[in-house]
Amino acid sequence: MLKETLTPPDKNAFGSFLPLRTKDKHYKFCWDTVLGFFVHLLYDKALVKENADNFKNLCKKRITEKVDEDELWTVLEKMYFENDELYKVSPELLIFKAVKEDISENDKKMGAMFGGLLNGFSLARSPESELNFLEKEIKAEFDSFYVTGEKADDKYKKLPTYLPFLTDYFQKDLAFLNKHPHYFLNNFNAMIRLYGFLYISQIALSIKDWANGEPSSKPCFFILDNERASGERAQVNSFGYKQLHEYIHYLFPYLFMNEALQPSDNIRPLWQLYAELNEQNNSDQQQTLNKLNQFGNEFVEQRVAAKRFNNDQTWHNQESIKDAISELLNVTYAQFDRKTGRLAQYNETPVKGMVNRILNPFIQKRGKAGQVLTFNQDLIVLLTNLAIGTQDKLRFHELIKEFEARGVFFDKQSQQTLIDFYERMGNVERMSDSGDAVHVRKTV
Known part of the structure; x- marks a missing residue:
C-alpha cells in the first residue's frame, strides 16, 4: 500500500496517469506519432523496424509476383502509397506513424496516458470485409510482420486507469468502431482527441473527491459550436470551462x-x-x-x-x-x-500545456462570456454513433444519458439545438411532439 519507508522526495515530479511536467518543452507532442503509438497498444503489436517506404517495397514484391502486369504497380503506387492513402486501408497500418529511429519521450508519455485508459484492453485485428483484393494483399503483407507473435511492451499494457468507468466506455466504443474500419479510420484522430479530453477533464473533476470511492462521471457542460454563449446559462457558466480550469490546477x-x-x-x-x-x-x-x-x-x-x-x-x-x-x-x-x-x-x-496542447479543440473564446467548452458538428456525430453503438437508435433522453455517462453534458437549450441538428441531418424519428418520443438513429 504505502512505501515501506516514506521519505519526502527532493523534487515535485511524478510519472503516473497523466503526462504532466513542469517545462514548456514537455508539451510538444506529435499527434501522428501518438496515434501510431496508441495503435500498437490497441492491436497489441510490437513496433516494427520497417517504415512505410520499406513496406511499400515489400508490397511491390508481393503483388508483382501475383499480377503479371508491369504497368499495374505504377498505378497501385499512386493509389496506395502517396498522400497517406496507405493509412486508409486498415486502422492497424497507422502503426507506421510511430515507426521512427527514436520516438520522443513526450510522445511516449502521451501514449502512456492512453495506455492507462486502455488498461490492458486490445483488439485482435480489424475486419477485412470492406477491403478489395489489392487491399487484402497489402494487409496480408502487413500481418506477415507479426507471424512471430511479437507483442506490445508489457509496461504500457499493465498501466492502471484512474477512471474505471471511462475505461469501460473507451473499450466498448473502440470495439464498436473496429467493426466499421473505414468509419474508424476517418475518425481515429478525433476519437483519441475526444477521449484524451474526457480522461483529463474527468480526472480533474474527480481529483478532490478521492475519499468517496471509485469515481463516476462528473458534470462538465458544453455548448454546440454554432450556439451563442450567454451569461444567463447557469450550468454552462458554473460547470463548464471555468470549473474545469479551476480543478486542473489540482x-x-x-x-x-x-x-x-x-x-x-x-x-x-x-x-x-x-x-x-x-x-x-x-x-x-x-x-x-x-x-x-x-x-x-x-x-x-x-x-x-x-x-x-x-x-x-x-x-x-x-x-x-x-x-x-x-x-x-x-x-x-x-x-x-x-x-x-x-x-x-x-x-x-x-495547466497551460494541457489547455493549449490537449484540451484546445474543445475550448472557444466567446466575447463577454469568456472561454466555453464546445462540440463541433463532426464530434457530435461521432459521439452520437458511439452512444448508440450496436443498437439502431435511441430515444433522445437515453442518448443524453449515454453522453453524460462519458462526461459530456448539455443543458436544455443545447439539447434543443441538438434535436434541431439531428432533424436537419434526417436521422430523427418523431412519434409525437414530446421530447420523449424523439428517436435518434446512428449514421454508420
Whole structure:
C-alpha cells in the first residue's frame, strides 16, 4: 500500500496517469506519432523496424509476383502509397506513424496516458470485409510482420486507469468502431482527441473527491459550436470551462503526492489507495496513521527549509488516515498556490500545456462570456454513433444519458439545438411532439 519507508522526495515530479511536467518543452507532442503509438497498444503489436517506404517495397514484391502486369504497380503506387492513402486501408497500418529511429519521450508519455485508459484492453485485428483484393494483399503483407507473435511492451499494457468507468466506455466504443474500419479510420484522430479530453477533464473533476470511492462521471457542460454563449446559462457558466480550469490546477500537486506515498511498481489512483488503507484492521490503520504523520512532518520541514512557502507552515498530527491524506494534499498544493507558495509558475506550465496542447479543440473564446467548452458538428456525430453503438437508435433522453455517462453534458437549450441538428441531418424519428418520443438513429 504505502512505501515501506516514506521519505519526502527532493523534487515535485511524478510519472503516473497523466503526462504532466513542469517545462514548456514537455508539451510538444506529435499527434501522428501518438496515434501510431496508441495503435500498437490497441492491436497489441510490437513496433516494427520497417517504415512505410520499406513496406511499400515489400508490397511491390508481393503483388508483382501475383499480377503479371508491369504497368499495374505504377498505378497501385499512386493509389496506395502517396498522400497517406496507405493509412486508409486498415486502422492497424497507422502503426507506421510511430515507426521512427527514436520516438520522443513526450510522445511516449502521451501514449502512456492512453495506455492507462486502455488498461490492458486490445483488439485482435480489424475486419477485412470492406477491403478489395489489392487491399487484402497489402494487409496480408502487413500481418506477415507479426507471424512471430511479437507483442506490445508489457509496461504500457499493465498501466492502471484512474477512471474505471471511462475505461469501460473507451473499450466498448473502440470495439464498436473496429467493426466499421473505414468509419474508424476517418475518425481515429478525433476519437483519441475526444477521449484524451474526457480522461483529463474527468480526472480533474474527480481529483478532490478521492475519499468517496471509485469515481463516476462528473458534470462538465458544453455548448454546440454554432450556439451563442450567454451569461444567463447557469450550468454552462458554473460547470463548464471555468470549473474545469479551476480543478486542473489540482492535478499536478495531488498526483505528485499520490505517487510520493506509493511504491513505484504499484501506483494506484488516490481514491483506491485511500480505500485500501481504510480497509485495514485497527492496528494496521494506526501504524499507517503514524507513518503519514511522520512523513507529513518531515515533508513540511523539508519544504520550509527549501523556502517553498510564502508563510509559516507547521504540520499538526492528524487523528485519522483521511485527515492525514487531506492535510498532505493541502500542504502540497500550498507550494503551488499563488498566495501561499513560491512554485506557482511550475504548476501553470502543466495547466497551460494541457489547455493549449490537449484540451484546445474543445475550448472557444466567446466575447463577454469568456472561454466555453464546445462540440463541433463532426464530434457530435461521432459521439452520437458511439452512444448508440450496436443498437439502431435511441430515444433522445437515453442518448443524453449515454453522453453524460462519458462526461459530456448539455443543458436544455443545447439539447434543443441538438434535436434541431439531428432533424436537419434526417436521422430523427418523431412519434409525437414530446421530447420523449424523439428517436435518434446512428449514421454508420
